[in-house]
Every structure is written in structure tokens, then in C-alpha cells.
Amino acid sequence: MRRVIGLTVLVAAVALAVVIGQRMSTDAMAVAVGVVFGVAASIPTSLLVVAATRGRRDEGYHLRREELRPSPPAPQIYVVNPGSQPGQGAVPWLGTPDNNSLYAAGQPPRRFKVVGEDDRWLEGDEQNWH
Template sequence: MKRVLAVSFVLFVITLAVVIGQRMSTDAMAVVIGVIFGVVASIPTSLLIMAASRRSSQDHSTMSPSYPDRYFPPVIIVNPNELGTRWAPSAPGPESLPPPSHRRFRIVGDDGEVDLWDDDFIDARDWREA
């Protein structure tokens, strides 16, 4: 009885695969085959991870502690001398940047060159119209 059920199940799966395979496009078939191979490739890795985690959990349960209680070393706090200054000297302030120097702009166009300094450039933005 079990053998008949197993053979009929295998035949059903093969028939189902053939019917679905004939109706699917080649791209969809490639995706399905890729998924199947990916799952099959991940099985050995999963088994290795399960075996390693099971082994490490068994190792932790058999280990006995080396010291029953943890020993904490004594902590000694020494207060600083009260005769010195109470406040630290303040940090120096931020250094200021030097003022920006005048820049020289050279605008090159179809008409020729125009030389402008910083102040002239602000006043003569539309130099082609003038």
C-alpha cells in the first residue's frame, strides 16, 4: 500500500511538472529552476550551521566554571590636592580668518576680454548689454 502511494505521488508530481512546464515561458522556467537550485544549494550550509550551533550549546553545558565567585579588586579613590587651582584655565578662543583679498575676474566672450575687479564685477553683471 505504501509503495503504491509513493509511486502514484511521484507520477503525480512528474505529470504536474510536465503540464506546468509546457505552459510557462522560458524566462519563467529559468526563474523557477534558479530558485530550486538555490534552495538545494542552501541545504548543506543550513545543516552545517545547525550542527555547529548544537555542538557549541553542548560544549557550554558541560563546562564547569573555573571560579565559583568572581573576585573584584578593591577600588581606591584619591582626592586631588585642595591647594591648587580649582578651575582649569580656559581654552583659547577661535582664531579669526584674514579678510578676503580682492579677486580679479576675466570674462572671455565673443566680443573680447573684459577685466574686472571684485567691486566692478558686482556693479557690471550685465556687461554685454552696456
């Protein structure tokens, strides 16, 4: 009984393929054949991927003591770049004004706020950034 049903299904599939093949254009037939062979080519690759991942899962994963400890928090560092200052050219070849100019003499010294363990202000002439 199973052979009869299998043979009937096979004959019906072949008859359907012949009818569809006669009505399809050559380009559509090429696309259909390409899809069928593409799917057929992907089956062995899919089986290899399944076999490879199943083998890794069966081995198990053992945690080491170093992996259980949380890592120390990273220090938070913020770098704030000031905008363009008056007197400084937007293009590098114009340069900055020299210290002897009238404009530089009228400017107050710059102040920088160092944010960290101890918040403090540095004046423009101080070089102690640590």
C-alpha cells in the same frame, strides 16, 4: 500499499511539472530552476551550521571567577567645546588676534569650570588642569 501511494504521488508531481513547464515562458522557467537549485545548495550549509552550534552547546560553558566579578564603572568624562569666539576667524589662515591689539586688551580673562571630584573654576591664565 505505501509503494502505490508513493508511486501515485511521484507520477502526479511529474505530470504537474510537465503541465506547468509547458505553460511557463523560458525566463520564468529559468527563475524557477534557479530558486530550486539555490534552495538545494543551501541545505548542506544549513546542516553544517546546525551541527556546529549543537556541538558547542553540548560542551557547556564554565564561568571563571574573573567573569563573575562586575567590572568597575568607567569614569564619566564630558568634553564641552566652546563655540567660535569673537575675533577668531572662521578660516585658519586668518588666525587669532595678537595680545597687543585693542580688542584683546578689552576682553576679560576666560573662566573654565572643571567638573569632577571637586568642582572649581580656573581663570584663563591658570594652567593647572589636573
